[in-house]
Amino acid sequence: MPIRVRIPTPLQSLTNGAAEVSAEGKNVRELIDDLERQFAGIKARLCDENGEVRRFVNIFVNDEDIRFLQGLDTELKEGDEVSIIPAIAGGC
Numbered sequence: 001m002p003i004r005v006r007i008p009t010p011l012q013s014l015t016n017g018a019a020e021v022s023a024e025g026k027n028v029r030e031l032i033d034d035l036e037r038q039f040a041g042i043k044a045r046l047c048d049e050n051g052e053v054r055r056f057v058n059i060f061v062n063d064e065d066i067r068f069l070q071g072l073d074t075e076l077k078e079g080d081e082v083s084i085i086p087a088i089a090g091g092c
Helices: 028-038 042-046
Strands: 002-006 020-024 057-061 081-086
Touching: 002 028, 020 028, 028 042, 042 057
Parallel strands: 002 081
Antiparallel strands: 002 020, 057 081
């Protein structure tokens, strides 16, 4: 069951310039593992050494932040769209 994954510009160098890729997984954790199989190095950019999503990375499933769902265990189904959004900080 392919899931459409939107890749932010800073990570597109790992996906050969693709802004959108397909990956598979029953949940977000498996999806990230599949992305790593396809695009070596992407998991380290998304997850910390404990396997948790990095603080500055937001992952959305169908416009819902996985932090408010089941985190990496958020289930996926065919037709879902996953967006990876880097956090933006700034100010004076």
